[in-house]
Amino acid sequence: MSDAEAAERPAAKLSLLTLTAMVVGSMVGAGVFSLPRRFAQETGVAGALIAWAVAGAGMLMLAFVFQTLAVRRPDLDAGVYAYAKAGFGEYLGFFSAFGYWASACVGNVTYWVLIMSTVGAVAPVLGDGDTVTAVVVSSAGLWAFFLLIRRGVQEAAALNRIVTVAKIVPIVTFVILALFYFEPSVFADNFGGADYAGSLFNQVRGTMLVTVFVFLGVEGASVYSRHAKRREDVGRATVLGFLSVFAVFASVTIVSYGLLPMAEIAELRQPSLAEVLETAVGTWGKVFVSVGLIVSVLGAYLAWTLMAAEVLFVAAKDKDMPRFLARSTAEDVPENALFMTTCLSQVVLVVTLFSEDALNFALDLTSALSLIPFLLAAAFAVQIAKRPGRPDVVGRSTRRELVIAVVATLYTLFLLYAAGLKFVLVSFILYAPATFLFVKSRQEQGRRFFSPGEAVVCVVTVAGAAVGVAALAVGWIEL
Numbered sequence: 001m002s003d004a005e006a007a008e009r010p011a012a013k014l015s016l017l018t019l020t021a022m023v024v025g026s027m028v029g030a031g032v033f034s035l036p037r038r039f040a041q042e043t044g045v046a047g048a049l050i051a052w053a054v055a056g057a058g059m060l061m062l063a064f065v066f067q068t069l070a071v072r073r074p075d076l077d078a079g080v081y082a083y084a085k086a087g088f089g090e091y092l093g094f095f096s097a098f099g100y101w102a103s104a105c106v107g108n109v110t111y112w113v114l115i116m117s118t119v120g121a122v123a124p125v126l127g128d129g130d131t132v133t134a135v136v137v138s139s140a141g142l143w144a145f146f147l148l149i150r151r152g153v154q155e156a157a158a159l160n161r162i163v164t165v166a167k168i169v170p171i172v173t174f175v176i177l178a179l180f181y182f183e184p185s186v187f188a189d190n191f192g193g194a195d196y197a198g199s200l201f202n203q204v205r206g207t208m209l210v211t212v213f214v215f216l217g218v219e220g221a222s223v224y225s226r227h228a229k230r231r232e233d234v235g236r237a238t239v240l241g242f243l244s245v246f247a248v249f250a251s252v253t254i255v256s257y258g259l260l261p262m263a264e265i266a267e268l269r270q271p272s273l274a275e276v277l278e279t280a281v282g283t284w285g286k287v288f289v290s291v292g293l294i295v296s297v298l299g300a301y302l303a304w305t306l307m308a309a310e311v312l313f314v315a316a317k318d319k320d321m322p323r324f325l326a327r328s329t330a331e332d333v334p335e336n337a338l339f340m341t342t343c344l345s346q347v348v349l350v351v352t353l354f355s356e357d358a359l360n361f362a363l364d365l366t367s368a369l370s371l372i373p374f375l376l377a378a379a380f381a382v383q384i385a386k387r388p389g390r391p392d393v394v395g396r397s398t399r400r401e402l403v404i405a406v407v408a409t410l411y412t413l414f415l416l417y418a419a420g421l422k423f424v425l426v427s428f429i430l431y432a433p434a435t436f437l438f439v440k441s442r443q444e445q446g447r448r449f450f451s452p453g454e455a456v457v458c459v460v461t462v463a464g465a466a467v468g469v470a471a472l473a474v475g476w477i478e479l
Contacts (some may be wrong), residue, residue, distance in 0.1 A: 186258055
């Protein structure tokens with residue numbers, strides 16, 4: 001199908017329920033099943049409560065930012081990418097698109113690793129999800145989903161709505177059963193995090209990347225905004241989805257501290273949610289949660305793949321990515337963007353064979369890659385709120401919107417600090433070569449490659465990538 005025909009064809013329209021399901025489906029994935037162990041490795045109950053308060057408040061501000069931007073700038077599609085471009089120019093907009101896309105691809109790999117690790121409990125040949133057999137089986141699943149999604153956006157979105165309902169059941173069941181078997185004395189022993197030598201601040205900081213990972217997808221409705229039946233549904237779906245998932249995530253983490261000493265939780269095999277429940281109710285609990293995990297992760301994989309391909313597609317339509325990524329099928333599926341998404345996931349999946357802790361590293365890298373796009377979106381919201389009379393903005397921004405945007409920006413900067421230099425440098429290693437796509441796009445348009453300001457950003461990115469590669473070579477950074 002030609003680009004002109006694709007542009008004339010109306011996009012498939014999604015309801016508020018479907019958009020909310022996509023937000024929930026995007027967030028409820030691999031992360032929630034790893035929460036007990038990840039938190040127990042860093043902090044006790046007190047630190048966990050503070051961490052969820054910080055993460056919940058910060059991510060709620062980001063959710064409000066996406067809600068506000070959907071209303072104030074309804075002309076911008078594929079939210080995260082479009083907001084960065086509108087606020088800070090084409091090159092940083094390109095970085096936002098690429099970073100968000102790469103984050104989704106790495107996140108997709110964590111899903112397959114966790115599925116294989118889950119099945120590996122009964123099939124040792126799959127190990128912790130990083131054996132050759134596990135990679136081969138995961139690759140088959142990865143390409144099977146490519147064929148499914150290629151059949152049509154509406155069909156895939158409808159399936160995601162069904163899966164979202166199905167996967168919430170075992171998680172809520174876990175919380176209910178955990179409360180029934182809850183031991184106050186164990187919870188009290190875990191409260192202060194006495195097993196950890198670091199300060200409470202450092203304990204909380206250590207949990208921040210995993211909270212980012214589990215909340216990735218809060219922007220899901222914004223990314224898919226061109227398919228919304230009503231523009232206001234984008235913001236509503238974002239907030240509704242966030243509040244629902246936040247309650248579940250915080251509950252899963254806190255009730256786990258009432259079942260086992262945190263030192264034991266920290267040593268559990270992933271998915272630790274299944275292992276924790278097994279100690280309370282027996283083997284059937286582990287099996288129940290494990291099946292729920294597989295359904296949950298496959299649903300999240302579906303939503304993430306849709307969103308990742310959509311970002312590349314819209315960026316290409318705006319001529320910020322090479323034009324071959326702007327082609328779509330008769331079913332409104334961005335075929336080439338979807339293929340490229342699947343290819344990068346395949347490459348990262350192979351890389352897990354060479355990593356010492358494939359799951360945790362991929363989880364943290366996914367979070368780190370998403371921070372730059374989130375930061376640029378929040379900063380764009382600050383721009384709009386500070387200049388309420390802008391002709392391209394619908395309505396007038398309020399002081400409340402400015403406060404929310406500033407808090408969201410500060411929160412994202414804190415997350416970059418919490419991520420640490422390691423993941424910032426690894427992100428640069430991915431960003432630098434991606435510039436070739438930007439150059440290719442400019443070449444197709446007959447434009448010069450960089451403006452003076454863009455050239456400075458490019459130099460900084462390449463320098464950061466060079467430092468990152470050197471750090472990997474001498475062992476300062478380990479995969």
